[in-house]
Amino acid sequence: MRTDIFARLDREPEPPKIEIPRMSRHRIALFGGTLAFYLAIVFAVLVSSWLVALDWKVMLFRPYQQWPELHAFLDYYVVLGQRGPTAVMVACWLGWRSWRQHTLRPLLTLGTSLLLLNVTVGAVKIGLGRLGPHYATQIGSAEMFAGGDIFPSGHTANAVVTWGILAYLATTPRARRYLSALSATVSLGVGLTTVYIGTHWLSDVLLGWAAGLLIMLGLPWFEPVITRAEAWIFAVREQWRARRRPAPVLPVAVGGPQPVLLAQSLVIEGAGDTEETGPPLGAAGHAAVSTRPRAHTVRSERTPVTPAGSRRPPHADRAPRAGTANTTPARPLGGS
Template identity: 60%
Template sequence: MRTDRIVAHSAQQLEQERPSDREVPGMSRTRRVLFGTTTVAYAAIVAAVLGSSWLVRLDWQVMLFRPYKQWPQFHAFLDYFVVLGQRGPTAVMVAAWLAWRTWKHRTLRPLLVLGTALLLLNITVGAVKYGLGRLGPHYATTIGSAELFQGGDIFPSGHTANAVVTWGILAYLATTPRARRVLSVVSAVLSLAVGMTTIYLGTHWVTDVLSGWCAGLLVLFALPWCEPMISRAEEWLLVKWAQLRSRWALTPVTVSPIAAGSGLIPPRGAADDAPVLQPVGAGAPARPASAAVASRGAHHGLRGHTARHERPTVPPPGNRRLPHGERSTRPVPPVQTAHRGRGAQG
């Protein structure tokens, strides 16, 4: 008994120390302050672009400087590095890692958090992109203009915002404080590097990158407000999955009538071969089930296998050929005639 108590106590301690994805970050006061500060900065950048302020002039200065021509030796590497900000490749990589964590911890929360964050990112960033319609540096026409409402989709930077969200999700879902700090630094470095790379390549303005950083941070800061909805979605999906599995387990196996009449039913055991009496009508005597099956097979024009006791008897040995009307009968030898006579008498 003492050994059982020690083992139970050790298992309880291990269960308490084991990290779990159920540790949901709350909307603390610090997070609220950061959310408010980021919102103000985002709004200020949008207002500066709409008013063609000094930030727009900075955009043109950097664009005319053409960093990709000043340092061409980095162009080949950075052209591949910027893929870390594209939504498709990054979402696949992060989703694969979170799928493994989902299987390990037996919870759908990591994948649901990623899906919620990407949905918020598409809605918020897409609305501003198509609402302002800003053209990129390579398509600009008027020096000093903000190039707004021209049918573009460059502001804010989708690469930058996506890098902030996809890599920041790993820090958001970290289960230990040390892992959260390390992943926060890694995601911050990656998002900063991706944003600066788009400026180097000339695909985004400076203000596009600044607004992309703010848009991505707003999604991460707002995720705790979505946690109750994520929990309800997880419970609903688990209930539906349990119902689906139970429905699959209780599905009966049916046999078609054609297969039953044609003798294609799988072989049964010895206990199933016993004759079972089935009624054929009111007041009629019962008959074996084999007779019923045979009658159904005859009705459908199908030929079933007969049992050994139902096969016709084999005629006695001798001349089995039937006499033909047009064929002359051959004389029977005396020995065979005597033999047949003895057989008939005996």
């Protein structure tokens, strides 16, 4: 049993059962109500209604001058709504959860929500082009289509999505309730802080809350895409691992026969039990040669080998040399 401190960092043997939120009737009703609120805010600003007048009253009140002692703290607090720092912090936590639970769903869900946030909020910002309080040109004007990019509030929408994703991915109802309350408090504080500093109108904050809530309520529609993306990433990872895995090597004893020659010798040994007429062929198409050690024989037991003779052609008119075995004259054969 391991007793070191790194034993606590081991991954969980089995990931917990994570309940994926679905688009229930209650969620669809909330989505529809939030969408109606979103469109109502946009319409009220476009027609310069009482909401625009309220924006100007809050702006001329200058909260940062009424409570200057809060300015130093709120300058740091508003960072909780900036996309870069908050995305990095939440991604680190969700990356740890992904590694522990053997799944990529937390990181893919965060990426999907941030992508939706950039597309939807960014498109409305550029399309409406509203100027901020510090750049306003006419008192009482909505300052629309003037080349600005502050409607809706990106800080507020980002706070709703970034911190709300923690509640969305919670594994227990209790954790989901606590994290929902925490994300609502942080996003509400970030939105009001932008109004206090004077970087956003009050209507910008209201629309930012609605924009972030719409993304959080509509995330279950993208769960099938997240599931397919996770399966594809895992399949690509397995293919990459298979290509990098080295080929198995058979162990060979030092000085022993090679595996191919040993197989060929086994083929030759079994050739006596078959009726094949030709020698067995090896892997390269040549006759297999046995490497079995043969018994050593003495010279007297060896079969005499007849020399092949001289390569010169014999001449009929050449007499045999003297002193050889053929110099003895042949005896005539007698009759009786």
